[in-house]
Amino acid sequence: MNKFFIIIALGCIHWVQAQNKSYENEVIGWKKVYNFTPATKAFSVDEKTYSSTQISIAGEIANWMQMSYTPKGALGDVKKTVLPKLGLYNSYVKVLPHSYGAVVYSYTFLIKDAQNKWTNETSHANQWRIVANEVPNADYYGIPFLNSDKEFYFILPVSEEIRWDNMQENTENHPILKKYYNKTLPDFGGASNAKLVIMSKDNIFPFQQLNIGEVLTLTEKSLSNWFEIEKKKIAEANQYPANKNLYKTYEFDLNQATEKVTAAKNFLKQLKTKYQNKLTDAAYINNGKFDLIDLVNQYDIFSGNETTLLPKYFPVYKIKPEFLAKCSTDQPQWISILWSGGTLDEVQYRHLNQSILNHFDFDYLYHYLFDKGIIKTQKYQPLQKSSK
Numbered sequence: 584m585n586k587f588f589i590i591i592a593l594g595c596i597h598w599v600q601a602q603n604k605s606y607e608n609e610v611i612g613w614k615k616v617y618n619f620t621p622a623t624k625a626f627s628v629d630e631k632t633y634s635s636t637q638i639s640i641a642g643e644i645a646n647w648m649q650m651s652y653t654p655k656g657a658l659g660d661v662k663k664t665v666l667p668k669l670g671l672y673n674s675y676v677k678v679l680p681h682s683y684g685a686v687v688y689s690y691t692f693l694i695k696d697a698q699n700k701w702t703n704e705t706s707h708a709n710q711w712r713i714v715a716n717e718v719p720n721a722d723y724y725g726i727p728f729l730n731s732d733k734e735f736y737f738i739l740p741v742s743e744e745i746r747w748d749n750m751q752e753n754t755e756n757h758p759i760l761k762k763y764y765n766k767t768l769p770d771f772g773g774a775s776n777a778k779l780v781i782m783s784k785d786n787i788f789p790f791q792q793l794n795i796g797e798v799l800t801l802t803e804k805s806l807s808n809w810f811e812i813e814k815k816k817i818a819e820a821n822q823y824p825a826n827k828n829l830y831k832t833y834e835f836d837l838n839q840a841t842e843k844v845t846a847a848k849n850f851l852k853q854l855k856t857k858y859q860n861k862l863t864d865a866a867y868i869n870n871g872k873f874d875l876i877d878l879v880n881q882y883d884i885f886s887g888n889e890t891t892l893l894p895k896y897f898p899v900y901k902i903k904p905e906f907l908a909k910c911s912t913d914q915p916q917w918i919s920i921l922w923s924g925g926t927l928d929e930v931q932y933r934h935l936n937q938s939i940l941n942h943f944d945f946d947y948l949y950h951y952l953f954d955k956g957i958i959k960t961q962k963y964q965p966l967q968k969s970s971k
Contacts, residue, residue: 606693607656607930611701614660619645629669630677636913637683637715638663640952643963644713645685647948651965652938656931657689657709658701664714675725678735680902680910684714689924691931709924709932710774711939713948715915718902719779723772726899728874729801731808736793736801738871738897739779742769750776750926752936759945764788768923769896771871777923778936780945783906784953789917790900795885796862798899799855802878806851809875810844847878854883864893871897915952920945942966 619642622635641663649661665683666676688710690703718724718737729736751767754760764781768774783789793801817823817840821833858864869887877884885893906916922939925932942965950957 610653610655611658612654613649614658616649617645617661628665631666631681633665633681633683634913641683641685647963648685648687648711648713651943652935654689655934657691658693658703659687659689661685661687675730675735678732679718679721680716680907682714682717687711689931689935709935711922711935713918713920715918716910717919719919719921720772720774726872728805734901736899736901738868738899740769740771740871741896742767751778752927757940774921774923776926777921780920781917782949783917789903789906791903793866793899793901794863795858795866798866803851806844806847810840813840843875843879847875850878850881866899867893867895868897868899869894918952
């Protein structure tokens with residue numbers, strides 16, 4: 584029976600691959616060319632209000648992206664974007680700065696509709712994002728245990744090895760991108776093997792790397808915060824002190840939490856002693872993230888217990904205060920440009936990558952946002968006609 588299902592599954596995969604091959608070299612284009620006009624009113628999501636100027640910038644960027652890329656072997660769509668609404672699993676959004684821009688979705692699994700027009704069969708798509716004041720990949724790169732309602736801490740992973748072959752193109756010597764911060768993100772969380780470019784006024788990097796002492800101090804504070812929150816949860820779950828019948832359960836749960844936080848704090852003291860001569864060294868988290876249980880289990884969050892060396896794959900950052908303070912203004916503080924979803928051995932993704940690298944005018948984007956006197960009233964034009 585299992586072999587039967589495996590055969591069916593393999594057959595479906597081969598059919599999908601064959602369908603994909605049938606149009607991978609066809610110029611399919613966009614669902615719609617929007618030609619966004621300047622916004623006339625502000626837009627609010629939760630407690631954040633985006634001005635008409637900010638929304639207009641998002642529209643301009645979306646227009647330039649459509650001008651610079653004609654989807655081949657894929658169906659394109661572009662959307663203006665801001666931070667999503669707060670939800671159960673994205674509470675960190677509250678502390679992120681005003682972020683706005685545009686996202687291109689290049690759908691690769693297509694089917695013909697009743698009018699014989701291509702439409703996307705699934706939501707799978709290669710993505711190209713250009714967003715002001717965005718922490719790249721914040722949903723994966725954030726460090727929940729350190730984060731609070733006032734500060735967002737995150738990593739920007741560094742590749743263990745340089746692998747350009749079929750993953751991403753080496754842009755270290757790209758005639759334009761070499762002027763800006765650019766890197767390939769390794770296989771960690773969402774947007775793996777993505778290309779990332781960050782622009783800011785005078786190329787001043789908007790993020791500040793923390794040192795070991797700062798991470799240890801934040802960890803101590805987070806342990807205390809965790810315990811206070813846990814005590815409230817335990818009291819609510821056991822209806823304490825209203826329901827005396829549940830007191831024993833309440834007491835047991837509270838003792839468990841107390842033992843955990845005490846063990847974590849004791850190990851934290853050991854880490855402080857271990858790194859007392861390295862407190863000002865740049866901080867790198869061994870596994871990219873850590874939690875209370877790691878400290879309870881006496882796991883060295885910096886070296887992983889397996890070496891005295893400090894692996895430098897996951898540097899810890901926060902947004903520089905001087906940048907963060909101005910993110911709600913009409914002037915973007917930095918621009919995050921990221922494209923991901925495929926590899927260079929895939930026709931659709933290779934075409935998207937080439938279009939971005941060869942046709943999108945990165946310098947125009949920089950001057951438009953950070954030094955407009957250079958371009959004055961000049962309108963955006965792709966560097967060459969969009970490749971087909």
